[in-house]
Amino acid sequence: MAKKRILITGAAGFLGSHLCDRFIKEDFHVIGMDNLITGELRNIEHLFHLENFEFYHHDVSKFVHIPGKLDYILHFASPASPIDYLKIPIQTLKVGSLGTHNLLGLAKAKHARILVASTSEVYGDPIVSPQSEEYWGNVNPIGPRGVYDEAKRFQEAMTMAYHTFHKLETRIVRIFNTYGPRMRLNDGRVLPAFIGQALRGEDLTVFGDGSQTRSFCYVDDQVDGIYRLLFSDYTQPVNIGNPDEITIKQFGEEIIKLTGTKQKLVYHDLPVDDPKQRRPDISKARAILGWEPKVNRTEGLKITYAYFNSLPEKEILHKDFTYFNKH
Template identity: 80%
Template sequence: MKRILITGAAGFLGSHLCDKFIQEGYHVLGMDNLITGDLKNIEHLFGNKNFEFYHHDVTKFVHVPGQLDYILHFASPASPIDYLKIPIQTLKVGSLGTHNLLGLAKQKEARILIASTSEVYGDPLIHPQTEDYYGNVNTIGPRGVYDEAKRFQESITMAYHTFHGLETRIVRIFNTYGPRMRLNDGRVIPAFIGQALRGEDLTVFGDGSQTRSFCYVDDQVEGIYRLLLSNYAQPINIGNPHEITILAFAEEIIKLTGTNQKIIFKDLPKDDPMQRQPDITRAKELLGWEPQVNRAEGMKITYDYFKTLTEEELRYSEHKDFSKYIQK
């Protein structure tokens, strides 16, 4: 049985990856320091003989006993609210954490896939974004802690690939959504749905003309799975190319939830990208992958999930405290 280490296992995407690899017959070792992850996302796996959980911070030395065939590095804050609250930890998990895991992969002779992001493109000057675009990033802006952590992560991964001959893969993840997202974490979909559930007006930043492209989590996981098992070491975009403006999307949410909230406008945050749309030509040609779930179908599943949350879970989502992890 193949053994795979998944960091960030208790997070939104990490937990779905744990499910996928268990379903595919792997022995999964999940690792998370639970800063932004939640054990509720993986508690259904605790009785499974093919799942182990390590409560550990990957910015510290990482030891895993026994054989290891694959590593998926998904440990990182991924939402603006999170990485603005814990900027140092965000930088450390992208740099020290990635270095530790690359060293582990080298020691175990394991293939490693690292989770990069569309944020490496910054506020892009080309559209849609292709993998050979170098990006337009403000290194010292508020989003720089996340953007540059991911850009460094790609650089050190490719250095290990070229210098040590390590088997590496890099996925550039575009906006992904689905069950297990945390409400009010600053990302568009949970923010809008959270406001709808509370009967609040929907907040659109700027005039709403900025665009995003939303990929349902099952499609994202399938793309990552195919990339890991491919022979391609260069970065690949995995996302849904169907673009929509934020204003139009807010209107879709109001229609989906059957509510009558107004849309209110606030100032656009600094360095907020105006366009997000992946060019997935490379994923189609090399992985035979493209999204299968349309936005209407995926959003209904996601909204139905959020409606099942208890009042306690909604409050926990809103007020998770990171203060004890903040390093000044």
């Protein structure tokens, strides 16, 4: 019996590479695609020798062609950190719009089911907490984060249009803060930023007063939620994240304890439109997918810290705080 074939875009990225691993493990033929604008080949090089894996270096914002049968598509191609999407705002908008359109068209042509990666950023700076899928969000479309937030909101609208008009098999996952090995140490997100500063012996930078909250989901849990959603019959958006909420100040203190650094927290102005609270309502994921996170933050952080600590010294020492300097 022929193996099921799945295209994973953003395959060399943090989440995309873990999804490649999962579907290889599940005995799929995996076709990875990435333009490497933020992805890194080292995340998937361990798969290159496998007969069930192939890789295309390609930008999905351009026409996408995959020869042969295709059963599933996972669209995970997009910059996902503030530093990235402020450096490359046009590409971020294009991959969420043109890229999504191209992949929906490919799914239609191949009669494939497609799951698109949306984000908790569609909720913007929320005025309700926790955020359920019924909340429409509080987004500034012309602010610095708008290029990412609105690209994802458009992506959801386009996906649902293909579902309702073309009867395409679609799924939408709204991903909340996820962490684990293969994150980029200097991508501007709070967890790698804190660990990077701790490894360099620097004080940990807290933006605002540290009262803003985040909820961190370990990557293996996130991948399992996405896997379950793809094979479910549910076509509306589903939050996948960990509802265990923590303030940034408390999180910084956790990182100091974990890393044993002697540094302290220092406070800077809050970036424009930075969300004050982020906590998923995962009632739907529990009820529909039978999913909830299993890896607690203490365990997940130990694994993640060990990964960052194993990186070459030049990566640890490299810093890029473009986002925070400008905003």
